[in-house]
Amino acid sequence: MSVVVNLQLKVKQGQIPPLLETFKEILPATRAYEGCRWVKIATNLEQENVLEAVSQWDSKGHYEAYFKWRTDTGLIAALMESLDEPPVIRFLDVEQEL
Numbered sequence: 027m028s029v030v031v032n033l034q035l036k037v038k039q040g041q042i043p044p045l046l047e048t049f050k051e052i053l054p055a056t057r058a059y060e061g062c063r064w065v066k067i068a069t070n071l072e073q074e075n076v077l078e079a080v081s082q083w084d085s086k087g088h089y090e091a092y093f094k095w096r097t098d099t100g101l102i103a104a105l106m107e108s109l110d111e112p113p114v115i116r117f118l119d120v121e122q123e124l
Contacts, residue, residue, distance in 0.1 A: 028063065029086050030118040033079040034070075041108040042069075045077065048108075052101065056081075059095070061088025075110070086117050 037045055049067050056065050065081035083089040093115075096102050106112070 027085070028120045029083050029089065030120055031079075031081045031083060031089050032116040032118065033081075034114040034116070035077045035079070035105075036110045037075050037077055038108055038110050039075065042075070042077065045105070045108050048105070049079075056092070059092045061085060062092065082120070089117070
């Protein structure tokens with residue numbers, strides 16, 4: 027069973043462009059991380075200061091290991107400086123095609 031992860035980021039005024047550049051730099055390593063099937067960054071059309079990182083992982087455990095790695099390397103703390111509030115993470119179970 028795979029899991030879709032939605033990471034919602036409420037970004038400080040003026041920080042979207044530099045944050046998108048950061049994502050361009052870090053996403054190749056994310057895509058190469060064990061268990062990551064894909065990851066995309068989306069702009070919320072209704073809230074211009076919100077970015078959504080949407081990804082699919084082999085399991086919740088794979089994502090949690092990845093997030094721990096990013097925390098341990100200091101990336102999460104660095105990203106927090108660009109945010110108005112802590113990120114919201116949602117885990118979604120992927121149903122078989124209905």
